[in-house]
Amino acid sequence: KQEVTQIPAALSVPEGENLVLNCSFTDSAIYNLQWFRQDPGKGLTSLLLIQSSQREQTSGRLNASLDKSSGRSTLYIAASQPGDSATYLCAARNAGGTSYGKLTFGQGTILTVHP
Amino acid sequence: GAGVSQSPRYKVAKRGQDVALRCDPISGHVSLFWYQQALGQGPEFLTYFQNEAQLDKSGLPSDRFFAERPEGSVSTLKIQRTQQEDSAVYLCASSFKGGPYEQYFGPGTRLTVT
Numbered sequence: 263k264q265e266v267t268q269i270p271a272a273l274s275v276p277e278g279e280n281l282v283l284n285c286s287f288t289d290s291a292i293y294n295l296q297w298f299r300q301d302p303g304k305g306l307t308s309l310l311l312i313q314s315s316q317r318e319q320t321s322g323r324l325n326a327s328l329d330k331s332s333g334r335s336t337l338y339i340a341a342s343q344p345g346d347s348a349t350y351l352c353a354a355r356n357a358g359g360t361s362y363g364k365l366t367f368g369q370g371t372i373l374t375v376h377p
Numbered sequence: 378g379a380g381v382s383q384s385p386r387y388k389v390a391k392r393g394q395d396v397a398l399r400c401d402p403i404s405g406h407v408s409l410f411w412y413q414q415a416l417g418q419g420p421e422f423l424t425y426f427q428n429e430a431q432l433d434k435s436g437l438p439s440d441r442f443f444a445e446r447p448e449g450s451v452s453t454l455k456i457q458r459t460q461q462e463d464s465a466v467y468l469c470a471s472s473f474k475g476g477p478y479e480q481y482f483g484p485g486t487r488l489t490v491t
Contacts, residue, residue: 266419293477305468305484306420313477351419355477360433362408362475367419 264289264356268368275342275375283337283350283371291358295335297326298351300370306351310337314357342375349373379403381483383469389489390459398454398486402471409452410480411444412468420468426452427475459490 310326318327325338353365412420422436428449446452470480
């Protein structure tokens with residue numbers, strides 16, 4: 263059974279810092295891994311999706327990497343801003359067991375960027 | 378085009394009441410997923426539909442939970458005799474097909490059972 267863990271659970275940084283969020287998963291049989299952002303009381307906003315054959319994806323100040331063999335992914339946020347404050351979730355799309363790819367989520371990292 | 382929509386956005390139910398949560402997926406999407414997100418947790422898988430067929434309901438927490446997608450489009454998640462532990466956000470996602478295709482999420486329905 264896939265298990266996804268995110269470290270740290272919470273992170274508070276001053277504006278302008280570069281930061282790294284970590285995600286690990288136990289079953290490497292995945293189609294892809296996806297990072298989401300969730301603002302309080304809101305739904306999920308997809309940030310980056312990395313296919314299992316890829317090593318990284320970039321979008322603006324965000325860069326996500328994937329090391330499938332070691333079961334790890336990182337989300338790097340450059341020059342953080344107060345508007346980046348949110349909960350960040352990673353989710354693995356499972357290929358093992360079934361073919362339809364249900365997502366297994368981590369518990370999330372609560373990020374606070376203070377001015 | 379329109380994204381995934383869910384209704385109602387908020388629902389307050391008294392313990393013991395039945396509720397029905399609706400999901401309108403993106404038009405043409407074959408796959409539909411329901412997830413449950415408890416406060417402070419990541420979403421957890423509930424059930425999966427491919428067109429009108431419910432292929433996996435392993436995540437449904439009890440037999441009080443029932444989901445359907447009779448015409449392969451709109452889906453309804455029904456919870457009978459609601460309990461306080463059912464309080465959560467219920468998220469619906471659709472994708473073009475199963476497997477590696479990206480899932481697009483709706484805004485969720487926040488259910489509070491009092």
